[in-house]
Amino acid sequence: MGDRLKGKLAVVTGAANGIGEGCARLFAAEGATVIGVDRSGADESCDLLDEVAVGALFERIGAEHGRIDILVNAAAFAVFEWIEKMRYADWKATLAGELDIVFLATRAAWPWLKASGRASVINFASANARHALEGSPALAHCAGKGGVLAMTRQLAMEGAPHGIRANSIAPGFILTAATRDHLASDPAIEAQILAKNMIQRLGEPEDIGWCALWLASDEARYVTGADIAVDAGATAW
Template sequence: MSALTPRATPIAPGVLPEFGMKGKVIVVSGGAQGLGVVQTEALLEAGAIVHVFDRQPEPSAGSYYQEVARRAKEELNTSLHYHQVDVRTGVDKLNKISEEIAEKHGRLDGLLAAAGIQQETPALEYTAADADRLLGVNVTGVLMTAQAVARQMVRLGQPGSMVLIASMSGTIANKGLICPVYNASKAAVIQLARNLAMEWGVKGIRVNTISPGYIVTDMVQKLFVEYPERETEWPKHNMLGKLSRPEDYRGAAVFLLSDASSFMTGADLRIDGGHTAW
């Protein structure tokens, strides 16, 4: 639509309809905890139907995930579905579940690939098995999940959007944080997204990445007990002088998976408080 072409349908003041996701079907891998479950809630609030892929059993009653599921049903007039599957070892199951989702809804609109693991080990001490496991989840697992979802988009002949969770660590070496294979895996995710965007763009499938800075999750809070100096030192490494929380990335997920980013693909959205801009 050009600047001189009026909208066919007037919109309410203060509303940006291109951010709306009502009826869209989105897969979120690693969506049971941490950043994944917070972004899942944001997508539900925007109106999406969300299917979570996670290797853990479905979280129990009283968990944040179950509260989000309750909100989806009782407050948001949408639905949240759980599928236990390992993105590294369950490739056949990934494809089967993705096909079932597409058949059930007659569509599959997007993927947020948030499943990932971390390991802090000096390069001289890393074992081949540990490296294979981490790269298997963070790179191969992301590719296999994206592939499973893309197959259904192509089969249905519909466009879609994918967001792969990378990290600022895919662009820099974190001062004082010894995790060479993790950082390499996130650099691979950024490059993977560019290549998928190139290959699948002609099919109407957009692929972008989000590169978060340090995020204070439950896991990181436990890390601060072991390394209390990090809680005070890490905020000094960015321009805002503070650490992020999962909620700081809600808008980015909705933006990239909605029509609001319809001309954006092959890009990395870095949200790091200016950490990498010094």
């Protein structure tokens, strides 16, 4: 398709499906060398909540390539439940699956991002980082994504002296294998989503991937500490 990322090395977590897969595919089409990471079904299999395994993986990638130019933290896990029913174990699992998973990969990649001198970290926040989600038992998810938003701003500050930019994307409802199952379980959900959307369709992974591609490229060289809503205008009114 093009060469907007020609010569860049990108590591994409959660690359086996959904938004991560969409980003990995677009990045490769635009000239990047892409290393996809997931529990299975990707270039590299890794439990991204295993501190030792994550450290070893990024040390190996860095030693082989000498740098990491782009880190996309798309891997995530969350339990949705109302506060009265949420178990503490599920709360902790969600915070690990949305915060720890970003921290561990970013910390392990940091020396190699510094070695790039022109690196980009892309995290995924959510409308839930700023707004309650009407009718959704998303307490732990809101806390996790709020943390990602705050973490990304701090990373932007810490990374700036080293040429590392850090930004987040806040996706709207995106069609993935998991969300398609969610839609199938309750036909009313799609109408509820579209009632909020200015653009009357559901999002696809590529819709997020194009934004991530821009943030990863040198076209966004003056952009850091930003959170970009890609949500069909759902949070704009």
